[in-house]
Amino acid sequence: xxGIRSTNPVAVGDRxxxxxxxxxxxxxxxxxxxxIEDRRNYIIRKSINLSKQSHILAANVDQALxxxxxxxxETSTTFIDRFLASAEAYRVPVILVFNKTxxxxxxxxxxxxMMINLYETIGYECRAISAETGDGxxxxxxLLEGKITLLSGNSGVGKSTLINRLIPHANQxxxxxxDAHNTGMHTTTFSEMIPLxxxxxxxxxxxxxxxxxxxxxxxxxxxxxxxxxxxKEIFEYSKQCRFSNCTHTHEPGCAxxxxxxxxxxxxxxxxxxxxMLDDKDENKYRExx
Numbered sequence: 001x002x003g004i005r006s007t008n009p010v011a012v013g014d015r016x017x018x019x020x021x022x023x024x025x026x027x028x029x030x031x032x033x034x035x036i037e038d039r040r041n042y043i044i045r046k047s048i049n050l051s052k053q054s055h056i057l058a059a060n061v062d063q064a065l066x067x068x069x070x071x072x073x074e075t076s077t078t079f080i081d082r083f084l085a086s087a088e089a090y091r092v093p094v095i096l097v098f099n100k101t102x103x104x105x106x107x108x109x110x111x112x113x114m115m116i117n118l119y120e121t122i123g124y125e126c127r128a129i130s131a132e133t134g135d136g137x138x139x140x141x142x143l144l145e146g147k148i149t150l151l152s153g154n155s156g157v158g159k160s161t162l163i164n165r166l167i168p169h170a171n172q173x174x175x176x177x178x179d180a181h182n183t184g185m186h187t188t189t190f191s192e193m194i195p196l197x198x199x200x201x202x203x204x205x206x207x208x209x210x211x212x213x214x215x216x217x218x219x220x221x222x223x224x225x226x227x228x229x230x231x232k233e234i235f236e237y238s239k240q241c242r243f244s245n246c247t248h249t250h251e252p253g254c255a256x257x258x259x260x261x262x263x264x265x266x267x268x269x270x271x272x273x274x275x276m277l278d279d280k281d282e283n284k285y286r287e288x289x
Contacts, residue, residue, distance in 0.1 A: 011056035067153035081272030
């Protein structure tokens, strides 16, 4: 993290050293952080308002659950792919959780199945649940045991409802979806680490890191030439390109472009790759709703 300007130098999940100092007007000592231990990984995004700075969602996590929805609100494939690429960059495994299955009609359910097939084919584990009814939620519990899990997603996808199902005593606030814009309203305003197990002092304790809903996911600290490797299937086909420095946008003999034309790489994934290349070209934050 040296050289990276962050809006939150200390992030949820950080391991720190502290010193306690007594204060004259308080019975409780004041704690001062003196050192942040080296992070084994982190999930980072570009700050929305400060383009030259980053925002660390969480550090030292074992995995991430990205909660997505087909309806109310609809999570775009661009947002999913940007999150997955960032997780790949920092070696954080991701499980995609498709929530609100109870709201889907036949056509929407078919679309969800297509989405799940797409991402499972690429190599990502997917689960379909309804946090509202509880359907499929208990099947998530074994995936969380003994791990620190980042819970993320757009506002309104049901993260707080899912946490209340998994941890009834958590009492996370929930809110209805805005009828005017079919988008979520923020109920979580700060990141919080919540124990899943009764004895959180055990070495194998399970934790969930709840984060505020993300509207967009701007990439940060990614080199243009490295971007290919953060899209698993694009990286595999890129090995067959004629030129080692192929950008997969226009070059002759590009195996990636041929794979897109032949439908071996999903067009939505390729478009997400291009949008991230565009970030690097124009040095801007791109909102993905």
